[in-house]
Amino acid sequence: MSRTYLALLHYDGREFAGWQRQREGRTVQAEIERVLARLCGRRIVAHAAGRTDAGVHALGMGVSFVVPAQWEAPALTRALNALLSRDCWVERVTEMQAGFQARKSAQARRYRYEVGTDAAAASPFRRRYEWALGRPLEQTWLDQAAVVLPGSHEFHAFAIRRPASAGGAGQEPYRCRIREAVWSLRPEGRGVRFEIVADRFLYHMVRFLVGTMVDIGLGRRPITDMQTLLDSTSNQATSPPAPPEGLYFVAAEYGQEWFVGDGAMGDERPGGEARRRGGEEARRRGDEEASDWPRTGVAR
Numbered sequence: 001m002s003r004t005y006l007a008l009l010h011y012d013g014r015e016f017a018g019w020q021r022q023r024e025g026r027t028v029q030a031e032i033e034r035v036l037a038r039l040c041g042r043r044i045v046a047h048a049a050g051r052t053d054a055g056v057h058a059l060g061m062g063v064s065f066v067v068p069a070q071w072e073a074p075a076l077t078r079a080l081n082a083l084l085s086r087d088c089w090v091e092r093v094t095e096m097q098a099g100f101q102a103r104k105s106a107q108a109r110r111y112r113y114e115v116g117t118d119a120a121a122a123s124p125f126r127r128r129y130e131w132a133l134g135r136p137l138e139q140t141w142l143d144q145a146a147v148v149l150p151g152s153h154e155f156h157a158f159a160i161r162r163p164a165s166a167g168g169a170g171q172e173p174y175r176c177r178i179r180e181a182v183w184s185l186r187p188e189g190r191g192v193r194f195e196i197v198a199d200r201f202l203y204h205m206v207r208f209l210v211g212t213m214v215d216i217g218l219g220r221r222p223i224t225d226m227q228t229l230l231d232s233t234s235n236q237a238t239s240p241p242a243p244p245e246g247l248y249f250v251a252a253e254y255g256q257e258w259f260v261g262d263g264a265m266g267d268e269r270p271g272g273e274a275r276r277r278g279g280e281e282a283r284r285r286g287d288e289e290a291s292d293w294p295r296t297g298v299a300r
Helices: 028-040 073-083 139-146 205-217 225-230 273-284 288-292
Strands: 002-011 057-068 088-096 106-116 151-154 175-185 191-198 247-255 296-299
Touching: 002 028, 002 073, 028 057, 028 073, 028 088, 073 088, 106 205, 139 175, 139 191, 139 205, 175 205, 191 205, 205 225, 205 247
Parallel strands: 057 247
Antiparallel strands: 002 057, 002 088, 106 191, 106 247, 151 175, 175 191, 247 296
């Protein structure tokens, strides 16, 4: 007998070569699987909602795995945190229905990018966790650049290569459906924050989007370039990607049918605040597709 669990994982990405297991380099997947193997006495495969790059952080990465049935969620949470390295922490573990898989079952993912525009962004206590730009950005230009993103688009210009997951007949490997894309001010004059929610993301996609919009916010390129790049099938005119240290995986969303009992993570329920905010923002921008998003529980 076994149980399927979803762990809500936080990690500091500075010392990791990304999520996915590699022959060389320390990875988050290998760290989680090392601990699970020790707890269960055999190899346990862990699946994440997103495959973050080297240096990217997570505030709520959904990680699924199947373990022997004797493991209860509270005891498993304590055991994981006792054995994981100090740059990882499991907020909670929730039991899921059999067949659940964190990546394949996710209906949406949320990322956040932090940009420090003040001089103090260069502080060693900040520059490891944000883009220490140290220059002011024009907020209106950022907002106007982001307004074209909600909806369904092919992001050829914002991907570094053909996505590895491309495959199946009729699949459009570069197409992503954006529900929310919003710039906001960070507290205490520390700069700006970009948040984006989509059904899927391409390799380096968020970093390419942020790098291009920051160039717009600096006046280096016109606002109209965002629509031009969305219509393009090449990434040759795209700005360099923003550095990884400012990027955070925040949350994944799953259908309520996957949760055992009332186990949806966080305070969100179907129709919750994150969904309302995303729907209102999309409607404000004229995106008629917003109402089509499924009802979900948010793992965060």
